Amino acid sequence: MKKKTKAAILASVASVLLVGFALVRKLRRRRLPRAPYVNHAVEREHYINSILHGSERHCVSQIRMKPIAFHQLCHILTEGEYIRPTIHMPxxxxxxxxxxxxxxxxxxRVIGSRFYRSTETVHRYFKVVLRGVLKLYRALIRLPSENxxxxxxxxxxxxxxxxxxxGAIDGTHVRASVPPEIQGRFRGRKDGTTQNVLAAISFDLKFTYVLAGWEGSAHDSRVLNDAFARPGGFSIPEGKYYLGDAGYGNKNGILSPYRSVRYHLKEFSDRLPENEQELFNLRHSSLRTTIERGFGVLKKRFRVLDAEPFWSFETQVKVVLACCVIHNHIMGVDPADYIMESAMNQVDSSGPHQETHSRQDSIEDSRVWNAKRDEICQAxxxxxxxxxE
Structure with a gap:
């Protein structure tokens, strides 16, 4: 009898608990309604179409180029099999x-939430496209014509x-994130840690050579010497030259302005050149502003170059090169967009430019190139x- 009573009691308690759990579930469902179903694939496709098939200005503001340049870039990468579509992502x-x-x-993670992709997926395909773009370096960043x-x-x-x-040649500083033990080497004349990027650019604003990865404290002339010494590195056609600032010195292939003579455009705004050296410096400065405009457009288009990086330093160097490759692609397809116009208006290279000189710069400049400069100057x-007259 006692066993039957205990069994009945346990059955009653179990039924009460089951009823209680059912009520709790019901209450939870009422308090926490399930979010409406979202078709991620459809939303993602709608967002991509809004960029590529909307207004050109909206497309440029989102992916930094017009649709025609974007589709041409995709075609080049696909045709060369540098990037392939997958079952998960075109x-x-x-x-x-x-x-x-x-x-x-x-x-x-921000891009992942916008495209309904996981952070790991975004990171993986970022690396894939970065490798693909870098394979276009030799095709898009080439030495200028000798004409x-x-x-x-x-x-x-x-x-x-x-x-x-x-063309013109110069260095620019790009923000860098490096381990604390080597940060001292990457602190140059700019605030924070930077990498010193050497670039040569033609007068149509296309990069003809880029060397990234040097620490911010390295002098421009040291970076240039390294570019010359690298196998398959920087070279200047025989008899041709680039315009450089006084920090490089007047040497074979680099024509620099006269030192201790008015140079920057702003200095000639209220007083015309008074002698041959000032005239040479004025025209030298007028042409060399090309490199400042090139850097200005590049950093305006790709904000990653002016912000604190969040990936490894090796990837930071590759990203700089990739930005230059894509810049050249845009300049070759359709450079006229509002980013170009805005950057060209903002770049002001007429102000004073702080130059640093290494010991090598104090050595007597090349006599041959000094004579060549004097000849041009006099003419x-x-x-x-x-x-x-």
Whole structure:
């Protein structure tokens, strides 16, 4: 009898508990309604279409280039089999993710939530596209033609005096994130840690050579010497030269301005050149602003270059090179967009530029190139005086 009573009691308690659990579940369902179902694939496709098939300005603001340049880039990467579509993600989405990240310096998890992708997926395809873009380096970043650039050929101020000039060369600093034990080497004249990036650029604003990865404290001339010494590195066509600042010195292939002489455009705003050296420096400065405009457009288009990086230093170096490759692609397809216009208006290279000089710069400049500079300088002045008279 007692056993039957205990069994009945246990059965009653169990039934009460079951009823209680059922009530709790019901209450929870009422208090925490399930979120409406979202078709991630449809939402993702709708967002991509809004970028690629909306207004051109919206497309440029999101992926930093017009649709025509984007589709051409995807075609090049696909045709060369540098990037392949997968069952999970087409090439267009892979490239769009990459451009969105470097254009706005967006974290992987932020992009993942916007495209309904996991952080791991975004990171994996970012690496895939980065490798693919870098394979285009030799195809898009090439030495300039040995012909006289039209910007010089069609200008009475520069032709025939600078007919052998093929571009301008300089260094720029890009934000870098490095381990604490080596941060001292990466602190240059800029605030924080940076990498010193050497670039040569033609007068149509295309990069013809880029060397990234040097620490921010390295002097420009040291980086240039390394570029010359690398196998398959920087080279200048025989008889041609680039315009450089006084920090490089006047040497073979680099034509620098006269030191201790007015140089920057702003300094000539209220007083015309008074001698041949000032005239040479003025025209040298007018042409060399090309490199400042190139850097200005590059950093304006790709915000990742002016922000604190969040990946390894090796990847940071690769990203700089990839940005230059994509810049050259855009300049070759369709450079006229609002980013270009805005950057060109903001770049002001007429102000004073702080230059540092290493011990090597104090050595006597190349006599041959000094004589060449003096010859150009005198020819300019003679023509200038006769024209004014």
């Amino acid at each position: 090439v267009q989405e892979q490239v769009l993710l990459f451009l969105h990240i470097i254009g706005h310096n967006v974290r992987f 006289t650039p039209p910007e010089i050929r069609d200008s009475r101020r520069f032709n025939p005096f600078l007919k052998d000039c093929v 300019m002045w003679t023509d200038y005086i006769s024209y004014r």
